[in-house]
Amino acid sequence: MWFIKREMINRHCSNGKDNLRNFTKRQLESNHILARYLSELPGDADGPTEAVAADEQSLHCPASKVGKCKDVKVAQDPLPCYHCTVHSIFLQGERISMATSCAHLCLQCRSLLCSKKVASTWQYYTHVRHCIRVTQVPTKILDGSSIVKGTHKTNPAKQMQKQQVFCYSDFAAKHLATGAEENKDVEETSCADVVAFKSPMLPIRDAVLESQVSLDLDAAAEFSAFEVISDEEAVRISVPSAMPPASTSLRDYVDHSETLSKLVQLGVNLWKIEQRPNVGSMLLRLNFNADVAPRLLFLKEIGVEDSRFGYIITRNPFILTESLENLQSRVNYLKSKKFSSETVASMVSRAPYLLNFSVKRLDNRLGFYQQQLKLSDSNTRNIVARLPRLLCGSLEPVKENLKVCEMELGFKENEIQHIVIAVPKVLTADKRKLTKIFDFLHNIMKLPHNLIAKFPQVFNSKYLRIRERHMFLDYLGKAQYDPTLPNYISLDRLVSLPDEPFSSSLPMTHRGRSH
Amino acid sequence: MATPANRMFRRLEGLFCVYKPSGVHWKLVRDSIETNLLKGLNAAPRPPLPQEVRFLAHPVSETEAPKGLTLSAATVPALAQHPLVSGPEFQRVRVGVGHRLDAFSSGVLVLGVGNGNKALNDLYGTRVTRDYTLEGEFGTATDDFSHKGSVVERSTYGHITQDKLDKVLAMLEGANQKALLMYSKVDMRSQEAYEMAVHGLLGPEGKSQPILTGLRCVHFQPPNFTLEVQCLNETQRYLCKVVHEIGLELRSTAVCKGVRRTRDGPFTLRDALIHHQWTASDVTQAVRQYHSSKKNTRYSHKPIQTPACRPPEESTTTANEMELATKQEKVQ
Numbered sequence: 001m002w003f004i005k006r007e008m009i010n011r012h013c014s015n016g017k018d019n020l021r022n023f024t025k026r027q028l029e030s031n032h033i034l035a036r037y038l039s040e041l042p043g044d045a046d047g048p049t050e051a052v053a054a055d056e057q058s059l060h061c062p063a064s065k066v067g068k069c070k071d072v073k074v075a076q077d078p079l080p081c082y083h084c085t086v087h088s089i090f091l092q093g094e095r096i097s098m099a100t101s102c103a104h105l106c107l108q109c110r111s112l113l114c115s116k117k118v119a120s121t122w123q124y125y126t127h128v129r130h131c132i133r134v135t136q137v138p139t140k141i142l143d144g145s146s147i148v149k150g151t152h153k154t155n156p157a158k159q160m161q162k163q164q165v166f167c168y169s170d171f172a173a174k175h176l177a178t179g180a181e182e183n184k185d186v187e188e189t190s191c192a193d194v195v196a197f198k199s200p201m202l203p204i205r206d207a208v209l210e211s212q213v214s215l216d217l218d219a220a221a222e223f224s225a226f227e228v229i230s231d232e233e234a235v236r237i238s239v240p241s242a243m244p245p246a247s248t249s250l251r252d253y254v255d256h257s258e259t260l261s262k263l264v265q266l267g268v269n270l271w272k273i274e275q276r277p278n279v280g281s282m283l284l285r286l287n288f289n290a291d292v293a294p295r296l297l298f299l300k301e302i303g304v305e306d307s308r309f310g311y312i313i314t315r316n317p318f319i320l321t322e323s324l325e326n327l328q329s330r331v332n333y334l335k336s337k338k339f340s341s342e343t344v345a346s347m348v349s350r351a352p353y354l355l356n357f358s359v360k361r362l363d364n365r366l367g368f369y370q371q372q373l374k375l376s377d378s379n380t381r382n383i384v385a386r387l388p389r390l391l392c393g394s395l396e397p398v399k400e401n402l403k404v405c406e407m408e409l410g411f412k413e414n415e416i417q418h419i420v421i422a423v424p425k426v427l428t429a430d431k432r433k434l435t436k437i438f439d440f441l442h443n444i445m446k447l448p449h450n451l452i453a454k455f456p457q458v459f460n461s462k463y464l465r466i467r468e469r470h471m472f473l474d475y476l477g478k479a480q481y482d483p484t485l486p487n488y489i490s491l492d493r494l495v496s497l498p499d500e501p502f503s504s505s506l507p508m509t510h511r512g513r514s515h
Numbered sequence: 516m517a518t519p520a521n522r523m524f525r526r527l528e529g530l531f532c533v534y535k536p537s538g539v540h541w542k543l544v545r546d547s548i549e550t551n552l553l554k555g556l557n558a559a560p561r562p563p564l565p566q567e568v569r570f571l572a573h574p575v576s577e578t579e580a581p582k583g584l585t586l587s588a589a590t591v592p593a594l595a596q597h598p599l600v601s602g603p604e605f606q607r608v609r610v611g612v613g614h615r616l617d618a619f620s621s622g623v624l625v626l627g628v629g630n631g632n633k634a635l636n637d638l639y640g641t642r643v644t645r646d647y648t649l650e651g652e653f654g655t656a657t658d659d660f661s662h663k664g665s666v667v668e669r670s671t672y673g674h675i676t677q678d679k680l681d682k683v684l685a686m687l688e689g690a691n692q693k694a695l696l697m698y699s700k701v702d703m704r705s706q707e708a709y710e711m712a713v714h715g716l717l718g719p720e721g722k723s724q725p726i727l728t729g730l731r732c733v734h735f736q737p738p739n740f741t742l743e744v745q746c747l748n749e750t751q752r753y754l755c756k757v758v759h760e761i762g763l764e765l766r767s768t769a770v771c772k773g774v775r776r777t778r779d780g781p782f783t784l785r786d787a788l789i790h791h792q793w794t795a796s797d798v799t800q801a802v803r804q805y806h807s808s809k810k811n812t813r814y815s816h817k818p819i820q821t822p823a824c825r826p827p828e829e830s831t832t833t834a835n836e837m838e839l840a841t842k843q844e845k846v847q
């Protein structure tokens with residue numbers, strides 16, 4: 001089926017006459033037909049039945065000489081379509097509902113339209129090739145559903161406001177961003193983004209927009225798909241995009257939105273972030289040049305690498321709505337605490353939420369780590385630089401972990417300090433895992449506290465791995481962890497070496513000794 | 516659509532078994548297998564993005580209509596199919612678990628993927644026995660019959676000898692045989708019962724109380740001993756209780772230190788995948804092995820022997836169980 005989808009735009013009701021002037025001279029002739037049509041149709045047709053009735057009427061009218069409506073569907077419909085006269089929408093001075101314009105849809109179209117709810121998307125298939133451009137008024141090309149929604153028949157007030165414009169070319173430079181409510185983020189970008197116009201080759205009669213009225217129902221009869229139109233006309237036929245007005249996924253909009261396509265090219269995982277509530281709509285409302293680009297440039301200035309932008313935005317899309325002054329002030333604060341700029345860059349790229357937190361909160365956290373752990377300045381900077389998410393999360397789990405280390409596990413303060421400086425992840429680790437590992441190390445492997453504190457990386461490893469390797473060593477009779485005795489197995493090799501080097505590095509002098 | 520990921524998924528569908536380590540809930544095992552399979556499936560190359568033709572206008576003066584066609588056609592990829600926009604190809608894989616193992620025990624755990632879950636249902640429904648190795652220790656009794664529970668009683672075990680243990684095991688085995696015959700719901704004096712016994716088809720259909728079809732001691736070193744068990748409809752808790760009862764029968768006490776399933780139907784320890792092998796490629800290989808072994812057993816015509824009449828030996832029992840399983844699969 002070769003037809004163009006079109007949105008109908010409502011016309012300016014107050015300029016009824018003006019609108020009528022938009023029609024060709026030839027249509028003036030059938031003014032009387034217009035009057036008759038108007039009188040017979042109610043102001044707002046109620047539904048398909050009226051549309052059918054009106055259509056029947058139009059069929060009997062003498063055809064106008066202007067071929068206004070050309071049927072694109074040449075192949076399938078050899079008979080000229082008496083319908084889809086776009087201009088019919090302009091006809092009445094009153095509001096015209098979409099349903100009445102149905103009158104001029106071809107039968108096929110009408111069946112399609114009637115099956116849809118009238119109040120729904122309003123994207124219906126017309127065969128109009130003729131684009132009537134309103135020259136007197138600023139051309140407002142309402143794209144997508146803005147046009148569609150604007151013609152809601154139950155909202156006549158809105159209809160009054162809009163210009164009924166038919167534009168052939170969405171990709172002409174005439175795109176103006178409409179302030180319409182249902183704007184998607186398409187307008188300023190969509191020059192290149194519109195779905196391709198599919199039928200450039202059909203001859204289309206040149207439809208010159210003049211100021212003539214002429215509701216010419218008969219003109220519909222004469223419109224033929226074989227009428228020749230110029231290439232410019234062909235080019236100017238607008239193809240409304242297939243964007244749904246609302247969707248649960250961003251993939252319906254990504255081809256039409258410059259922002260979203262550029263984000264995908266940066267490497268942002270749209271699928272992941274659209275699962276979070278409201279993030280999808282927020283991204284659609286952003287403008288790449290106004291919102292996204294300045295922040296990316298800011299990140300580049302502070303030293304974050306380009307390849308990390310995708311990761312950062314995926315993890316924290318709200319960085320794109322944070323004001324630049326705030327971001328700058330937070331970076332300044334970190335620099336004032338004597339973090340070097342490379343450190344700041346690496347912290348931001350590893351903890352994407354860092355710059356969303358206020359200066360007060362960052363200050364709070366740095367102060368906490370310094371006081372609680374009684375670390376020197378440089379040590380605090382060190383652990384925060386290595387694990388920047390310490391500044392992002394809440395402090396309650398950290399306090400609990402410290403209490404666990406102190407009371408349950410029984411480490412002394414300097415031991416805790418040493419552990420935290422060596423493995424800062426202990427502060428945010430799961431406290432049940434910590435207890436489990438420590439229990440195994442202390443009670444089953446019989447390791448004293450000071451030895452465990454000397455190798456804090458055991459807390460970072462998997463419990464299962466420690467247990468399996470210990471049982472393996474026990475079975476071989478080599479489970480000896482005292483550094484003073486011979487054949488000592490150090491804990492760091494126990495947890496960090498992969499299987500092959502670990503097993504081959506074991507001394508084989510006591511082979512065959514059973515447990 | 517025959518994308519590489521779909522083809523890989525077709526090869527993954529089937530049954531395989533893994534070795535579940537003790538101390539881990541079976542659900543964690545199933546979840547990590549599913550995660551690894553998804554990782555492997557989504558790492559497969561995706562088909563290239565479809566191209567769309569767009570017409571780009573050259574900027575012309577806005578006031579007049581363009582004089583000539585100033586459009587250039589360009590093919591751009593349609594980003595709606597990009598993996599970053601539409602998500603991974605596979606978001607869920609149906610991995611089903613056969614006979615479950617509780618956290619304390621370890622051993623063979625049969626899993627099924629995709630369409631293999633139907634075969635899993637059949638396996639679950641047929642009367643396949645399972646092989647366990649139980650490690651026991653004399654001298655203590657605990658509340659939950661395992662060595663991790665709180666101690667209830669202690670006793671001496673010096674008087675226990677190998678033949679006393681064997682006597683007790685034989686008595687238990689006899690009692691279980693009686694239960695087996697009782698649950699098979701046939702009159703023991705009929706020809707039908709004889710036929711069934713000859714073909715090894717005596718036994719409970721569906722749920723019943725746990726029945727040990729075979730029981731023997733493989734290692735005895737007081738206080739430790741090891742038992743080998745073949746059973747039907749059991750739970751691991753019941754097996755620990757069996758160890759406890761053996762201790763009671765011997766006028767002492769015993770706890771179970773470990774329960775290890777060595778065979779579940781036709782799946783043995785040898786086919787089980789260990790922790791490092793829980794990846795898509797290894798699972799594919801295991802499934803392929805399962806399919807080929809299924810094909811072999813289906814067309815073999817080995818004579819069926821009654822498992823109950825002979826002392827349970829692992830190899831013949833395995834063959835018997837496989838025959839039984841495939842026969843019952845064919846019947847059902």
